[in-house]
Amino acid sequence: MNAGLAQRLDWTALDADARARALLRPVQAVAAQTRAAVSALIEDVRAGGDAALREITRRFDGVALEQLEVSPAEFAAAEAAVPAELKAAMQDAAGRIERFHRAGMVQGYAVETAPGVLCERVVRAIARVGLYVPAGSAPLPSTALMLGVPARLAGCREVVMCTPPRRDGTADPAVLVAARMTGVHRVFKLGGAQAIAAMALGTDSVPRCAKLFGPGNSYVTEAKQQVAQAGAAAIDMPAGPSEVLVIADAGADAAFVAADLLSQAEHGPDSQVLLLSDSADLLDRVERELATQLAALPRADIARQALAQSRLVRVETLEQAFEISNAYAPEHLILALREPRAWLDRVQAAGSVFLGDHTPEALGDYCSGTNHVLPTNGAAHATSGVSVSSYQNFVSVQSASVAGIAGIGRCAVTLAEAEGLEAHANAVRLRLAAASREAA
Numbered sequence: 001m002n003a004g005l006a007q008r009l010d011w012t013a014l015d016a017d018a019r020a021r022a023l024l025r026p027v028q029a030v031a032a033q034t035r036a037a038v039s040a041l042i043e044d045v046r047a048g049g050d051a052a053l054r055e056i057t058r059r060f061d062g063v064a065l066e067q068l069e070v071s072p073a074e075f076a077a078a079e080a081a082v083p084a085e086l087k088a089a090m091q092d093a094a095g096r097i098e099r100f101h102r103a104g105m106v107q108g109y110a111v112e113t114a115p116g117v118l119c120e121r122v123v124r125a126i127a128r129v130g131l132y133v134p135a136g137s138a139p140l141p142s143t144a145l146m147l148g149v150p151a152r153l154a155g156c157r158e159v160v161m162c163t164p165p166r167r168d169g170t171a172d173p174a175v176l177v178a179a180r181m182t183g184v185h186r187v188f189k190l191g192g193a194q195a196i197a198a199m200a201l202g203t204d205s206v207p208r209c210a211k212l213f214g215p216g217n218s219y220v221t222e223a224k225q226q227v228a229q230a231g232a233a234a235i236d237m238p239a240g241p242s243e244v245l246v247i248a249d250a251g252a253d254a255a256f257v258a259a260d261l262l263s264q265a266e267h268g269p270d271s272q273v274l275l276l277s278d279s280a281d282l283l284d285r286v287e288r289e290l291a292t293q294l295a296a297l298p299r300a301d302i303a304r305q306a307l308a309q310s311r312l313v314r315v316e317t318l319e320q321a322f323e324i325s326n327a328y329a330p331e332h333l334i335l336a337l338r339e340p341r342a343w344l345d346r347v348q349a350a351g352s353v354f355l356g357d358h359t360p361e362a363l364g365d366y367c368s369g370t371n372h373v374l375p376t377n378g379a380a381h382a383t384s385g386v387s388v389s390s391y392q393n394f395v396s397v398q399s400a401s402v403a404g405i406a407g408i409g410r411c412a413v414t415l416a417e418a419e420g421l422e423a424h425a426n427a428v429r430l431r432l433a434a435a436s437r438e439a440a
Helices: 016-022 026-061 072-081 084-103 141-154 173-182 192-201 218-229 254-265 280-294 300-307 318-328 340-346 361-366 402-419 422-439
Strands: 007-010 109-114 117-125 128-132 158-163 186-189 211-213 243-248 272-277 311-314 332-336 352-355 392-400
Touching: 026 192, 026 218, 072 173, 084 141, 084 173, 109 402, 117 402, 128 141, 128 192, 141 158, 141 173, 158 192, 192 211, 192 218, 243 254, 243 318, 254 272, 254 280, 254 300, 254 332, 254 361, 272 280, 272 300, 272 318, 280 300, 280 311, 318 340, 332 340, 332 361, 340 352, 352 361, 392 402, 402 422
Parallel strands: 007 311, 128 158, 128 211, 158 186, 243 272, 243 332, 272 311, 332 352
Antiparallel strands: 109 117, 117 392
16 A cells, blocks of 8 residues: 555455454454453442542543542633634534434324223433543543433433543533533543443442443443443443444545545544445545645544554445445445435445535534434444433333223233233233123
8 A cells, every 4th residue: 555554455355254354343352351451440430439530540541639520610710711613613513413313302102002092102311311521632522512412302300421631630621611501410520431430330429320321432332331231321332432434436536535534543543444445546546645634634643553454445346335334334434426325225234324525424523413422343233323312211101991901801811821921811800800890
């Protein structure tokens, strides 16, 4: 490859093992090591509570915190520190996020499934939720908007947020302004796996949350999965290191494609970007653009590490590209094609899709209105991005009148008898007998 960055591959020349290796995420190579480290951190928080959180924060963030929770004075200082232009942009983005998510809100319903039998589905907000907003090398106030807006629309009674502290012991001001903008109730200066553990387990300072949301590095993602497996808290999804897959044809703009690849590569060294194209010339042009654009990026070192584990892949046909994409199930899928919407039906698994040359993934990250908290690491095969319904429970309700149980009770008895569950059958028989007496 001319740029010496991402690996160039010809899909048709690869055997099955080589194809599997080509689609291997970087985080999968260190999964066992990450699991062990995260498990130890969770146990430290379980045993030590706030004291453990302070010690871990000193160790990893290099700051000694007396108070874990952001104070009113810190919120006021953040409001004063954030430029008016940035506040206006966040308000603008929040408005579009709200419009999109409000349109997709699910309503309860009721249906009479038989005479005298009413079945309903009612919607209830999860009482207390925990949001995680990364703020390590790149603070993400946009994530506070993406998580806070749907939580507010859902009507959650208490919304808790954790975000890593800076070296001076404060939280990023833009993250705090975004939190206030969306109605977050409490914010704690905690990052990494320890923040997830705190919200899942609860400490003297941090309230225990029923469900956790938000993206993060491989440690944050692993911590979410471990607390979910232990039954400590539910989670939205695995939302780990960022990834993008671009399917481009010969007519794609190489500069646009390279910029989209780099926009995800700069997230972190464990991010992954893939380009699939049936045009060798397009791949050549993208290689040159990657080298040129990378040289001008402030986060070039981070992007270069991500590109080292990324791929530029020549495919025989665009149909083959979609087969590969559906197997990979990318967090972000960009269709840099001449007629992108005509190909949309071929997409079976992706967190979010971006159609055409003028729809960079960055629009979805910030202000188009869709949510950027999306499934990674192949979870898009069966998991969706964050929405208002992610913050809600859906409870089924049923009621039967005397006529209702008389009408369908025998069906329940027959099924219960077939399953050998006599107590089930008897619970219905008793009511059938009472209904029969009442009718007489």
